[in-house]
Amino acid sequence: MRPTWTSHPHPEHAPRARSNKGRRAGNYVLHLRQQSPIMVQKLVFVTGNANKLKEVRQILADGQPIELNAIDLDLPEIQGTTQEVAIEKCKRAAEVIGGPCITEDTALCFEALNGLPGPYIKFFLRELGHDGLNRMLAGFPSKAAWALCTFAYCAGPGSAPVLFEGRTDGRIVPARGQGKFGWDPVFEAEDTGKTYAEMEPEQKNKLSHRYRAVDKLRTYLLSLEGQ
Numbered sequence: 548m549r550p551t552w553t554s555h556p557h558p559e560h561a562p563r564a565r566s567n568k569g570r571r572a573g574n575y576v577l578h579l580r581q582q583s584p585i586m587v588q589k590l591v592f593v594t595g596n597a598n599k600l601k602e603v604r605q606i607l608a609d610g611q612p613i614e615l616n617a618i619d620l621d622l623p624e625i626q627g628t629t630q631e632v633a634i635e636k637c638k639r640a641a642e643v644i645g646g647p648c649i650t651e652d653t654a655l656c657f658e659a660l661n662g663l664p665g666p667y668i669k670f671f672l673r674e675l676g677h678d679g680l681n682r683m684l685a686g687f688p689s690k691a692a693w694a695l696c697t698f699a700y701c702a703g704p705g706s707a708p709v710l711f712e713g714r715t716d717g718r719i720v721p722a723r724g725q726g727k728f729g730w731d732p733v734f735e736a737e738d739t740g741k742t743y744a745e746m747e748p749e750q751k752n753k754l755s756h757r758y759r760a761v762d763k764l765r766t767y768l769l770s771l772e773g774q
C-alpha cells in the first residue's frame with residue numbers, strides 16, 4: 548500500500564502520556580478502518596518519544612514537507628543488532644495499525660565496548676545516568692562513540708521494512724549543556740567541540756544521526772509518492 552499525504556495541520560501536542568496511550572492508539576486504528584478503502588492519511592510515526600517526534604518534525608519542516616501523525620504504541624523491542632531491532636519493531640507496528648508506518652530506533656555505541664550499549668542505551672541511561680555512562684569508560688583510553696539512528700518504513704502488514712541509517716561520530720564527555728533529551732549532554736559531536744545539549748536545535752538538526760537518517764527516508768518517501 549502506498550502512503551499519501553494531506554496538508555492538514557499538525558496536531559499541536561506531542562505523543563500521548565504513557566497512561567492513556569492504549570486508548571488513543573485504539574481510537575486511531577478505528578479511525579483508519581472507518582476511512583478504508585479510500586485511505587487518505589498522513590504517514591504514521593509510531594513512537595513514544597516526544598523529543599524524537601519534535602526533532603523529526605523540525606528536520607522535515609526544512610525541505611519538501613512530509614506530515615506525520617504520531618502514535619504511541621508499546622511495541623516489543625527485541626534483542627539483536629540495531630537492524631534486527633528496527634525491522635521487528637516496524638513490522639509489528641504495521642500489523643497493529645494495519646497500514647504503512649515508520650518507526651525509529653536510536654543507538655549510542657561506544658568504540659571501546661565494540662559498539663555497546665548500542666540499541667540498549669535506553670536502559671543504560673536509565674540505570675546509570677550521565678555520570679555512569681562516563682564511568683563505564685573509565686578503564687578505557689578511547690572515549691570515542693557514535694550515535695546511530697535507524698528509521699524503518701513498512702508499507703503495511705506482511706511487507707518487509709526498509710531501513711535508513713544515519714550516523715554521527717563523537718565522544719563521551721562529562722555532561723555539559725542544558726539539554727533535556729536523553730544522553731544529549733554527554734555526547735560531543737566530532738569537529739564541533741559541543742555536546743548535542745550545548746547546540747541550538749538548528750545546529751543539532753543539521754548534523755545529527757537523526758538528520759542523516761531522515762534525509763534518506765525523505766528521499767525514499769518522495770520517490771514513492773511520485774510512482
Ligand SMILES: O=c1nc[nH]c2c1ncn2[C@H]1C[C@H](O)[C@@H](COP(=O)(O)OP(=O)(O)OP(=O)(O)O)O1
Binds near residue numbers: 593652669728731757
Ligand atoms: O538524539 C538523541 N539525543 C539524546 N538521547 C536520545 C536521542 N535519541 C534517542 N535518545 C535516547 C532515548 C532513549 O533513551 C534511547 C533510545 O531508545 P529508543 O528505543 O530508540 O527510544 P524510545 O524508546 O524513547 O522511543 P520509541 O518509542 O521511538 O522506541 O536514546
Ligand SMILES: [Mg+2]
Binds near residue numbers: 624
Ligand atoms: Mg523504544
